[in-house]
Amino acid sequence: MDKYIINGGRRLYGEVEISGAKNAAVAIIPAALMVDGVCRIENMPQISDTDMLMSIISAFGAQIKVIDRTTVEIDCRSVHNCDAPFEKMRRIRASYYLIGAMLGRFGKAKTTMPGGCNFGVRPIDQHIKGMVAMGAKVEVKNGFVYADAHEGRLHGARIYLDKVSVGATINIMIAAAMAKGKTIIENAAREPHIVDVANFLNSMGADVRGAGTDTIKVNGVERLHGGTYSIIPDQIEAGTYMMAVAATGGEVRINNIIPKHLECISAKLVEMGVEVQELEDALVIRREGPLRPTNVKTLPYPGFPTDMQPQISTALCFAEGTSFVTEGVWDNRYKYVNELRKMGANIEVSGRTAVIEGVPCLTGAPVAACDLRAGAAMVIAGLCARGVTEVEDVHFIERGYEDFVGKLMQLGADISVRRDPEEPERIQLVVV
Numbered sequence: 001m002d003k004y005i006i007n008g009g010r011r012l013y014g015e016v017e018i019s020g021a022k023n024a025a026v027a028i029i030p031a032a033l034m035v036d037g038v039c040r041i042e043n044m045p046q047i048s049d050t051d052m053l054m055s056i057i058s059a060f061g062a063q064i065k066v067i068d069r070t071t072v073e074i075d076c077r078s079v080h081n082c083d084a085p086f087e088k089m090r091r092i093r094a095s096y097y098l099i100g101a102m103l104g105r106f107g108k109a110k111t112t113m114p115g116g117c118n119f120g121v122r123p124i125d126q127h128i129k130g131m132v133a134m135g136a137k138v139e140v141k142n143g144f145v146y147a148d149a150h151e152g153r154l155h156g157a158r159i160y161l162d163k164v165s166v167g168a169t170i171n172i173m174i175a176a177a178m179a180k181g182k183t184i185i186e187n188a189a190r191e192p193h194i195v196d197v198a199n200f201l202n203s204m205g206a207d208v209r210g211a212g213t214d215t216i217k218v219n220g221v222e223r224l225h226g227g228t229y230s231i232i233p234d235q236i237e238a239g240t241y242m243m244a245v246a247a248t249g250g251e252v253r254i255n256n257i258i259p260k261h262l263e264c265i266s267a268k269l270v271e272m273g274v275e276v277q278e279l280e281d282a283l284v285i286r287r288e289g290p291l292r293p294t295n296v297k298t299l300p301y302p303g304f305p306t307d308m309q310p311q312i313s314t315a316l317c318f319a320e321g322t323s324f325v326t327e328g329v330w331d332n333r334y335k336y337v338n339e340l341r342k343m344g345a346n347i348e349v350s351g352r353t354a355v356i357e358g359v360p361c362l363t364g365a366p367v368a369a370c371d372l373r374a375g376a377a378m379v380i381a382g383l384c385a386r387g388v389t390e391v392e393d394v395h396f397i398e399r400g401y402e403d404f405v406g407k408l409m410q411l412g413a414d415i416s417v418r419r420d421p422e423e424p425e426r427i428q429l430v431v432v
């Protein structure tokens with residue numbers, strides 16, 4: 001299998017450019033299915049999840065033109081509701097957005113139950129509750145989701161989410177964009193990518209208001225038209241580089257970011273003794289002295305993101321003292337701790353809390369990327385460890401980090417990729 005080989009012990013210095021937000025892109029690509037025109041999407045991250053979704057919507061008849069490295073044009077004027085590539089859908093969590101988009105476009109959807117990273121049970125009951133409230137009949141059978149809108153079109157509804165869910169909020173917002181009448185989503189999630197998807201829909205003619213607050217109102221429109229949209233920078237990719245510099249030491253300027261989206265991460269780094277200098281669309285992260293321990297609880301935005309939990313836990317392995325990290329979103333997001341222990345980390349997990357005793361150093365070892373963010377955490381551990389770390393299962397990392405190895409090399413890391421000729425080839429979209 002493909003591996004990253006890391007020779008640890010180098011501090012990071014220089015500048016890194018942050019790509020477009022994965023979690024916005026993976027919703028915007030399915031949402032483009034509803035657009036009766038050409039969507040030109042800029043700042044599209046080059047990661048395997050977006051490649052996979054574009055290949056899924058091309059199977060529905062979407063015409064995709066790759067204009068340059070970060071710009072694609074998606075033309076869904078001639079999409080049809082057959083030939084669904086179920087095997088591909090099964091491999092990706094965000095394929096649940098196809099339910100909302102296809103219901104919006106065709107009044108009917110058949111998708112697989114979503115796959116993606118496994119951090120415990122990942123139900124979609126709140127997505128289904130929303131679609132049902134909007135008049136869809138939804139059935140989950142043998143790993144498939146069947147949804148059918150009464151008389152071929154959803155209608156607006158008032159939906160209270162029992163759980164603050166990013167996916168359900170976005171999915172309902174997408175489906176409601178072309179429903180008949182007004183939809184109100186209460187107890188909505190407020191992540192930056194929710195605002196981004198709302199902005200994308202609005203730039204294509206939708207009427208979505210209140211995204212970024214806990215009440216979102218969507219006035220359904222008859223048609224979405226084409227347009228140009230630029231995806232926001234990736235909060236978690238930026239946070240990962242921030243945590244990598246905190247762990248290795250050094251000084252890195254992180255460019256193309258929105259500092260507001262990173263405030264919760266910056267605040268924790270300052271508590272840990274890391275200098276954070278905020279510029280207009282960049283942050284400079286500097287760490288010379290020792291790392292201090294801190295306590296973290298992950299929460300929905302604007303709380304500390306669960307998708308940064310493995311990375312901060314890894315950085316805290318090097319702090320001088322004891323840190324407590326509590327996972328407030330997922331039931332089971334500590335599988336990577338066993339991998340860190342192989343490198344000498346001193347972490348005990350009890351329920352949803354990890355107790356981390358800082359150690360002077362970790363030792364390189366063969367470790368696995370258990371999921372996307374856990375994989376990034378293994379890379380951070382490897383960058384700091386004494387000796388060589390081999391990270392396996394890097395296909396998880398490549399789902400969400402554009403050119404992780406290249407960007408780290410540019411910062412002075414000693415890291416390389418060993419590709420396995422037997423590994424199935426990544427779907428590559430070519431510039432036309």
Ligand code: UD1
Pocket residue numbers: 023026093094121122123124125126127128163164165166167168189306307329330331
């Ligand atoms: C999204 C992100 C993921 C991130 C998570 C939380 C994408 C593609 N993925 O995942 O990286 O970790 O937000 O920030 O954007 N829940 C239910 N019923 C539902 C839906 C969710 O009970 O119908 C629960 C989940 O089990 C979890 C919590 O709600 O405990 C949050 O999940 P949710 O915000 O929906 O996560 P995802 O959208 O799957």
